[in-house]
Amino acid sequence: MRHRDNWLAKHIAPLKTVARRLTLTFLLIAAFGLMLVGKAETVIVENSRVAVSDMMAPILDVLSRPVTFIKDLAEEITELVNMRQQNADLRRENEKLQRWRQQNEILEAENANLRSLLNFVPEAAVSQITARVIADEGGAFLRTVMVNTGMRSGLRKGLVAVAGLGLVGRVAEAGDRSARILLLTDLNSRVPVLIESSRHRAVMAGDNSDWPRLVYLAPNAIIAPGDRVVTSGHGGVFPPGIPVGIVSVAKDGSLRVKPHVDFTRLEHVRILDYGLEGMVSLPPTGKARLVDR
Amino acid sequence: MNDFIARLEILKRIDVWARSLIPFGIVLSSVLISILPWRFPDISLVGPSWVLIAVYYWSAQRPDLLPISLIFLLGLFQDFLTGEPLGINVFLLVSLRGLLGAQRRFVIGQTFFVEWGVFAAVAITVTLLEWLCVSIMAKNFLLISPALLQYIITVIIYPAIAWLFALCLRALPPERVWI
Numbered sequence: 016m017r018h019r020d021n022w023l024a025k026h027i028a029p030l031k032t033v034a035r036r037l038t039l040t041f042l043l044i045a046a047f048g049l050m051l052v053g054k055a056e057t058v059i060v061e062n063s064r065v066a067v068s069d070m071m072a073p074i075l076d077v078l079s080r081p082v083t084f085i086k087d088l089a090e091e092i093t094e095l096v097n098m099r100q101q102n103a104d105l106r107r108e109n110e111k112l113q114r115w116r117q118q119n120e121i122l123e124a125e126n127a128n129l130r131s132l133l134n135f136v137p138e139a140a141v142s143q144i145t146a147r148v149i150a151d152e153g154g155a156f157l158r159t160v161m162v163n164t165g166m167r168s169g170l171r172k173g174l175v176a177v178a179g180l181g182l183v184g185r186v187a188e189a190g191d192r193s194a195r196i197l198l199l200t201d202l203n204s205r206v207p208v209l210i211e212s213s214r215h216r217a218v219m220a221g222d223n224s225d226w227p228r229l230v231y232l233a234p235n236a237i238i239a240p241g242d243r244v245v246t247s248g249h250g251g252v253f254p255p256g257i258p259v260g261i262v263s264v265a266k267d268g269s270l271r272v273k274p275h276v277d278f279t280r281l282e283h284v285r286i287l288d289y290g291l292e293g294m295v296s297l298p299p300t301g302k303a304r305l306v307d308r
Numbered sequence: 309m310n311d312f313i314a315r316l317e318i319l320k321r322i323d324v325w326a327r328s329l330i331p332f333g334i335v336l337s338s339v340l341i342s343i344l345p346w347r348f349p350d351i352s353l354v355g356p357s358w359v360l361i362a363v364y365y366w367s368a369q370r371p372d373l374l375p376i377s378l379i380f381l382l383g384l385f386q387d388f389l390t391g392e393p394l395g396i397n398v399f400l401l402v403s404l405r406g407l408l409g410a411q412r413r414f415v416i417g418q419t420f421f422v423e424w425g426v427f428a429a430v431a432i433t434v435t436l437l438e439w440l441c442v443s444i445m446a447k448n449f450l451l452i453s454p455a456l457l458q459y460i461i462t463v464i465i466y467p468a469i470a471w472l473f474a475l476c477l478r479a480l481p482p483e484r485v486w487i
Contacts, residue, residue, distance in 0.1 A: 035376075039406045042380050046399035049384070053394025054445070060394055067388035075340065082344045151345040152390045155354055155455035156442045159391055160345070188391065195391050202446060223451055281345070 065190040068161060072193035075149040076163045083282055090280075141254075144168050144286045146194070151281075158201035158223060162284060165190045169288065173252060176284045181258045181275030182206070182246060183284050194286075198278060199259070200227055207249040208259055208272070213237045216247055219259065219272050226263060226271035240264050244272050254289045324481045331366040331373045332382075334476065338362040339386045354454050356462040358469075359386060360434060363401050364427050365473045367408050368415045372483055376405050393445055396438070404434050423470070428463050435459045 053060055094101065146162035164170060166189050176183040176196045184204060187197040197204055204221035208229075215236035221227045232238065242262040248255025260274040338358040346355045363382075366374040383398035390397075407430050408415075415423050435455050443450050 035409070038376055039402070039409070042376060042402045043399065043406070045380070046383075046395050046402055049387075049395030049398055050393065050441075050445075051395075053387075064388045064391060067385065068391075071340070071389055075344070078340060079344050082346060086345075148345050150343040150389075152343055152392070154342075154357075154390065154392070155458045156438070156450060157390065157392055161343075161391075202450065223454060 061188065065188055065193075068188070068193040068195065069165070069190040072149065072161070072163060072165075072190070075161065076147070079147075079149045086282075142169070142288045144170060144288070145283055146170070146286060147283055148281050149193075156202070156223060158198040158204075158221065158278075159187065160196050160198065160281060160284075162194050162196060162286075163192070165192045165194045167191055170194050170286055173291075175253055175257065175287045175289070177257060177287060178276050178281055178284045181260060182253070183276050183278075183281065185252060186286065196284065199274060200225060200278065206253055206259065207247045208244050209247040209255075210236065210238050210262065211243040211245050213242070216249070219244065225278075226260075226265060226273050229262070229270040229272060232270065238262055238270065251291050254287070254291060327479055328373050328481050330476055330480060331370055332378060334473070335359065335362045335366065335374065335379075335382050336385075339382065339389065343390055354458040354461065356465045357431075357458055359397075359401070360404065360431055360462055361427075361466055361469050362473075363404055364408065364430060365470055367405050368412055368423065368426075369473075369477055370480060370483065371405075371412070373480065376402065379405055393442075396441055396445075399441065400434050400438055403437060404430060407433055420467070420470070424463075424466060427466055431459060431462060 144164065146164045146168075148160045149163045150161035152159050170186055170189045172186055172189050174186045176185060182199055184196050184198040184201070186194050188195040199206055199219065199221055200223065201221045202223050204219075204227070206219045206227075208217055208219045209215065210217065213236065215233055215238065217229045217232040217236070219227045220230050229238075229244075240262050244259045244262060246253040246255055246257040246259060258275055260272040260276075263271050263273040265271045338361070342355065342358045359382075363374070363379060367379070379401045380398055383401040386392075386397040386401075387394050408426075411426050411430070415426050435458070439450065439452050439455050
C-alpha cells in the first residue's frame with residue numbers, strides 16, 4: 016500500500032502540475048479572446064451585459080438601500096454639527112437670491128415680450144423620469160452608475176441625466192428595468208459646451224478625474240476661472256443650455272470644469288427626454304471603447 | 309434504523325456541500341458589494357477592491373473550493389455587471405490565481421505578515437496589469453493615481469477582511485488530499 020502511494024506521488028503529482036499549468040494557459044488565452052470579442056462591440060456582448068444588469072437590478076436595488084441609509088445618516092450628523100454656520104450662510108444666500116429673483120422677473124417679462132415680437136417657436140416639452148442610483152462601478156478606470164429603471168419607464172439610450180443643478184451624463188445602455196449612465200467624468204465622455212459669458216465653444220472631455228478637461232477651445236477664447244459652462248447642444252445629443260459646471264484651473268495649469276453635481280452624493284438622477292434623435296452611433300460604455308484623439 | 313442512518317448520511321453530505329460553497333458565495337457577494345453606491349462624500353472616490361481580497365484569500369487558503377474555472381466565471385460575471393470591457397476582470401483574476409499558484413506554499417502556515425506581504429506584492433502586480441490593459445485598450449496612458457489609491461486602500465483593509473474570512477475558514481469541510 017505504501018509502495019503504491021509512493022508510486023502515485025511520483026507519477027501523478029507531476030501530471031497534475033502540468034494539467035494545472037495547461038488550464039491556466041488555456042483560461043488566459045480565453046480571457047484574451049473575450050477581450051477581442053468585447054473590442055469588436057458586438058450586439059451579443061451588449062445584450063448580455065444588459066441582460067445581466069437587468070437580472071441583478073432588483074437585488075442591487077434592495078442591497079443599495081441600507082448603503083444609502085447609512086450615507087444619509089452620516090450626512091445628517093454632519094449637517095447637525097454645522098447647523099449654525101449653515102443657517103447664517105443660508106440667510107446671506109437668501110438675501111442675494113431675493114435680489115436675483117426680482118431681476119429675473121423683469122428679464123422674464125422682457126424675454127416673453129421679445130419672443131412674441133419675433134414669433135419664436137417654443138422648444139418641445141421635456142418629459143422626465145426620476146431614477147434611483149443602485150450601483151456605482153467605483154473602480155479606478157470607469158465612471159458609470161446603474162439606475163433602477165429602464166425601457167419599461169421610457170428610458171432609452173442617449174437620453175440626458177441631470178441631478179440638482181447640473182448635468183450628470185447620458186444613458187449609455189438601457190435594459191428593461193436597469194440602465195447604465197455614463198458620467199461626464201468618464202474617459203469616454205465628450206460633451207460639447209459653451210462658456211456662458213463669452214459664448215465660446217469647447218468640448219468637455221472626461222479623463223476619469225473629478226474635473227473634466229476643456230479641449231478644442233479656440234486660442235483666442237476669453238475665459239477665466241469661475242466662468243459658467245453650459246451644454247451647447249451641438250451634435251444633437253445634449254440639449255443646449257444645461258448647466259454643467261464652472262471653469263477651474265488644475266494644478267498642472269490645464270483648463271478644467273468643476274461640475275455642479277457632486278458625484279459622491281448622487282442618489283437620484285432625472286432622465287430628461289427632449290425628443291432629440293441627433294445621435295447616430297453612440298459609443299457604448301466602457302473604458303476601452305475610447306475615442307480617437 | 310438503517311434508513312435513519314442513510315438519511316443522516318444524506319443530510320451530512322448536504323451540509324458539507326453547502327459549507328464548501330462558502331468561498332464561492334463570498335467572492336460572488338464581494339462582486340456585488342464592490343458596485344454598491346459606496347462613494348462617501350468628501351472621503352474617497354474609489355473603494356477597496358473587495359474582489360481582489362476575496363479571490364486572493366480563498367485561492368491561498370482553499371484553492372480546492374475555488375477552482376480556477378469558477379474564478380473565470382466570476383470574472384465574466386463582474387465584467388458584465390460593471391460594464392467594464394469584456395474579459396478584463398477575467399484576465400486579472402485568472403492572472404492573480406496564476407501569480408499566487410507559484411507562491412502559495414510560502415503563504416500557507418506562515419505568519420500573517422507573510423500572507424499580507426505576498427498579498428501586497430500580488431495586488432500591485434494585478435493593479436499595474438489592469439492599468440496596462442486598460443491603457444492599451446484606450447490607446448492612451450491613463451491616470452494611474454486612482455488605481456494606486458485603490459491599491460493602498462485595499463492593502464490597508466486586508467487584515468480586517470482576512471480576519472473575518474478566517475472565521476469562515478473554520479466552518480469549511482476539511483481539504484481532501486488526493487496524494
